[in-house]
Amino acid sequence: MTFALAACGGGGAGSGDETTEPAGNGGDTAAAGDQTIGVAMPTQTSERWIADGDAVKSQLEEAGYTVDLQFANDDIPTQTQQIDQMILQEVDLLIIASIDGTALTSQLDAAGAAGIPVIAYDRLINGSENVDFYVTFDNYNVGVQQATSLLVGLGLLNADGSENPDAPEGPFNIELFAGSPDDNNAGFFFNGAMDTLKPFIDAGTLVVPSGQTDFDTVATLRWSQEAAQRRMEDLLTSTYTGGEELHGVLSPFDGISRGIITALQGAGYGPTLEEGLPVVSGQDAEIASVTLIDQGVQFATIFKDTRKLATESVRAAQAFLEGNEPEANDTDTYDNGVKVVPSYLLESDIVYADNITELLVDTGYYTAEQVEQGS
């Protein structure tokens, strides 16, 4: 009672009585419990995005926010409608993992006009002033790691990525796959990988027999497993029917890796690495691929801990909703064509058969049973 009177007695705004505000509820902003955050995720066909959605939703709810989580089935009009709807419902903030990084300009204009902060989640949104923050991984380095794992698998580098003085001379035949051309990340992955492979290609240690090395030719729309399988089958018939052997494939995503592996096995390679299956890289540590790695089928993947990405997006959301700027650790790299978007980048790890337990089981990402069963 005394406290309430004292607070009232302090008078109006600017009277210096801000200490009576609940902690963390900066100034005039509503309490977290009154705020709703719209979370737009691309698809449920890939398990990583389900994990992302779950992690973001639960961590936001723990922080006291209400969450409207939507998946768009990898369909651009569905995602634009979902975001339109969230803006119409006056969400307080948007977290968006886009399908096509260039297709959301009018939604972002509307969000900007309504004063709704927008956080780009994992994938940058291009061509808009109204992207306030970007949480992601060091995408160029993910590409470096993908190529590194391929080189390790071929024996050209040691497992720690250092040079192998006893490396075989080769030449090794490889083929290249990139991600979806409308996803800003795909170019970063491919550039990081190609910068790493280039010295070996220039030296003649690695050869790309199909001659398909430019991004547009090797890209895989919507990261489709089926499209990757078809392209691998086509490459095998166009280039590898005269006795040439394929030794490795650069793959930017586990779904694509599994499509490639199916095509290779269908053409008589393997079925395991030991039995001659080419070395295939990956990304996302999807459980189906982790199990294939454990079984000696897929060679490696890149683990990007979605729990940490969710934590960073929640931290950024909280900062905006409390009237602050989130902390960035990169303010140079991610130019979306209109501005450089302040970003928070996380580190990723290469998963091989011998560190699955350390990276994925001991950290609670998967159980040993899940790794064994592949689901």
Ligand code: GAL
């Ligand atoms: C990218 C993402 C990758 C992978 C891919 C396919 O944007 O960074 O980790 O998930 O999409 O979903």
